[in-house]
Amino acid sequence: MTERSKANPILGYSDTETVKLDFDNMSFKSVKYWASRIGRWFKLRGFIVLKSSNNRYHVVFDREVSWSLNVKIMGWACLQSKHKGLTGYFILQCIKQGSTLRISPKKDKLCPRPVYYYGKQDGQIRSFLEYRHMLREFVRKLKTSPKPQPHNKEGR
């Protein structure tokens, strides 16, 4: 099997109501600081930090917000932290009009896994974790099931 045929698409969770941030090349301590600062400033109830790979973290907040407030929060975070990676992420989410975080493994990276919980977890974090569980099940099933036949137009 060639390297190319092993490649799979990336699976992620996407919505407009959950505030999600992607901190690349930042220490865990700084991520915790920025997450708690943003959470306090916008009263986002609680947050969860997921480790994506070495020095790369994802943050998901618990409160449900509108898309306009979501953009405001992400923009504020970019402005305050002056983080280049986060600004790139923010611009891309604005173009797509919805924010996405990766859930499946990617190339040499594992699935992002929770490393820190803070505050309430029964809102958006709960639904994020449910979807995460479902998607990981999909990935597991796809790995274990025999390789499906290439797509056939007649559906046979």
Place this chain on the structure above:
Amino acid sequence: MVKKIAVYGSYEAKVPVRQRFWKRRRDGILQRYWKRTSRKKTAEMKGRYEFHGKGKDLYKAVVKAHHLMPKGFVDISAEKFLENPEKYGLEGEWIDREVES
């Protein structure tokens, strides 16, 4: 309130080659036109599906998405996608290439 599953990445697909030709219009201007030939070329592209719907449909859609590459940005319910997947995707292969979420 819609939670979606994003399936995204870079892929290689066979796309029809376009050929240009020139035709003189009635007003004398030479106009350029494009036509689709039957020849195919391999092109590297990026694409993205965003599926929403029930769990079983989502799983089936994700399995289909492994073989059918998205034509650009496809935001659709999993049920509708499964009814006519060729409409939203083309055959190809996913490749390992850095892509933003």
